[in-house]
Amino acid sequence: MDQITNIITTSAMSIFVVLTGVVVKALKDYLLTRGGKKAIEIVEILAKNAVNATEQVAGALDIHGKDKLEHAKVSLIETLATHNIYLSDDEMNTFIEAAVKAANDEWKK
Template sequence: MQQINEIIINSAISILVILAGIAVKSIKEYLIKKGGEQSVKIVEILAKNAVNAVEQVSAETGYKGEEKLEQARIKIRAELNKYNIGMTDKDLDTFVESAVKQMNDAWTEK
């Protein structure tokens, strides 16, 4: 029974990762059409920096899950405003999730 649960959980995680990849690709294509490739690169860099910053201070601040996501959004929005780049929370969350996945992948490879 436990093995079946593990298989189901692993399958669900795999499907979510695939869907997140598709969402990131779609959003990137949309943003490239709308604002250009430079805007996408800026958002990706800001997302990575915000995720790293929030992760580093989360032990001290006690932020967990949704609170960490909200803090990352706040930091990214502040910088996006400087570049006059607008983005919905849903699109922003996709970039944050992508940055988190990249960070987790890098962590597990070590």
């Protein structure tokens, strides 16, 4: 009898964990579709911050060109992860390039 109770309890807990995962995933997708604009604004701000921070430490770290891009990407990835935002490599490059262009335009003024 204890074995049957044990099996039922274990099965119920497994089902509950799976259902909880499905509900959380659905809720996250729903919030991302509703908060998509806000997520993009956050990414733009964080990309700009990553580019500016990379420019400030580039001299001290003696990094140039592609190394600066990689440093900015790593910085952006770490910061986005704290906001539960994940981008593809191409999307990240696009946001970083846009931030670099905006910074260059701003510095030329």
